[in-house]
Amino acid sequence: DSGVTQTPKHLITATGQRVTLRCSPRSGDLSVYWYQQSLDQGLQFLIQYYNGEERAKGNILERFSAQQFPDLHSELNLSSLELGDSALYFCASSGVGATTGELFFGEGSRLTVL
Amino acid sequence: AQSVAQPEDQVNVAEGNPLTVKCTYSVSGNPYLFWYVQYPNRGLQFLLKYITGDNLVKGSYGFEAEFNKSQTSFHLKKPSALVSDSALYFCAVRDSGTYKYIFGTGTRLKVLA
Numbered sequence: 001d002s003g004v005t006q007t008p009k010h011l012i013t014a015t016g017q018r019v020t021l022r023c024s025p026r027s028g029d030l031s032v033y034w035y036q037q038s039l040d041q042g043l044q045f046l047i048q049y050y051n052g053e054e055r056a057k058g059n060i061l062e063r064f065s066a067q068q069f070p071d072l073h074s075e076l077n078l079s080s081l082e083l084g085d086s087a088l089y090f091c092a093s094s095g096v097g098a099t100t101g102e103l104f105f106g107e108g109s110r111l112t113v114l
Numbered sequence: 115a116q117s118v119a120q121p122e123d124q125v126n127v128a129e130g131n132p133l134t135v136k137c138t139y140s141v142s143g144n145p146y147l148f149w150y151v152q153y154p155n156r157g158l159q160f161l162l163k164y165i166t167g168d169n170l171v172k173g174s175y176g177f178e179a180e181f182n183k184s185q186t187s188f189h190l191k192k193p194s195a196l197v198s199d200s201a202l203y204f205c206a207v208r209d210s211g212t213y214k215y216i217f218g219t220g221t222r223l224k225v226l227a
Contacts, residue, residue, distance in 0.1 A: 002157060033215065042219035043158075043204065056213045090157060102148055103206075103215060105157035 003027065006091050006106035014114055018079040021109045025072055025093030031055070032074040033103060034066055037088040049074055081113045116141045116209045120218035127195045128226050135190040135221045137205030144210040147188040149179055152202040152220070161203075164188060175199070195225045 003026035013019055025032050034046040045058030049068035060066075063081075068074040078085060088110050092103035117140045127133045139145055146165050150158040162173025169181045179190045190203060205218040 002159075004157075031213075035217070043217040045214055045216060048213055050213070058214065092158075102160040102163055103158075104160070105150075107157045 002104040002106065004091060004093050004104050004106035006089075006109050008109055009107065010110050010112075012112045012114065013081060015081055015083060017081050017113075018077065019081065019111065021076040021078070021089050021091075021111075023074045023076070023091030023093075023106060025074070025091075026095070026104055029093035029095050029104070030072065031094045032068055032072070033092040033094075034060075034074070034076050035090040035092065037090060037108070038084075039087075043090065046076070078111070081111075083113050086111055086113045116207055116212070116214065116216050118205050118207045118216055118218040120203075120205055120221045122221050123219075124222045124224060126224045126226060129197055130194050133192050133195040133199070133223065133225070135203050135205075135223060137188045137190065137218060138186050139188060139205070139207040140186060141207055141209040142211065145186075145188075146208040146210060147179075147181060148206040148208075148215070149173065149177070149188075149190050150204045150206065150217075152204065154201075158204060161190070195223075197225045197227050199223060200225045 005024040007022045030051045033048045035043040046060040048056040066076045088108045090108045092105045119138045148163045149161040152158045164171045164181045172178045202220045204220050208215045
């Protein structure tokens with residue numbers, strides 16, 4: 001158990017809809033990262049937050065947004081969903097001051113868009 | 115820009131034989147290098163990392179990796195493969211000047227009994 005919790009584990013929705021994925025980082029970790037893993041593809045970096053502030057941005061679509069709250073949990077909002085958004089979405093966290101540290105991953109949220 | 119390449123989609127090895135999973139990287143600053151393993155329907159688990167120091171890094175489950183600066187490589191190795199090592203392996207790099215961790219496309223390791 002990595003200590004990173006993601007909900008929901010599975011989500012099925014229709015095109016055009018909006019969903020919110022939630023992540024609770026390990027206790028004490030200030031950094032949260034979001035990644036997308038599509039079928040037969042590697043992990044695409046979406047966005048990183050550190051202590052509530054956006055720190056780094058990757059290939060995140062404009063239809064997607066994220067935020068980190070004062071209690072350090074994070075939410076990834078996906079709107080106007082398309083079939084191609086079906087993927088496994090991972091959240092990861094890293095420790096305070098661990099600028100060279102490894103990431104700890106949650107079990108992921110599997111999104112299916114029909 | 116930083117990037118990671120895992121040139122093999124799949125590696126097959128017989129149980130008991132040594133295994134190597136290849137990774138090359140490109141960064142502008144000093145590289146921080148990582149290996150992760152992913153079992154079906156699970157999140158990624160950290161195996162080992164290279165930040166600085168000894169080029170041979172030892173990690174979990176008997177895995178090790180060798181950092182080669184001149185070849186910009188960080189290959190994952192294990193002296194004797196187990197069937198239970200069969201999984202998807204990801205190499206990742208972080209440039210010391212950024213906060214982004216970039217992952218390779220993954221290599222599926224299949225250990226045959």
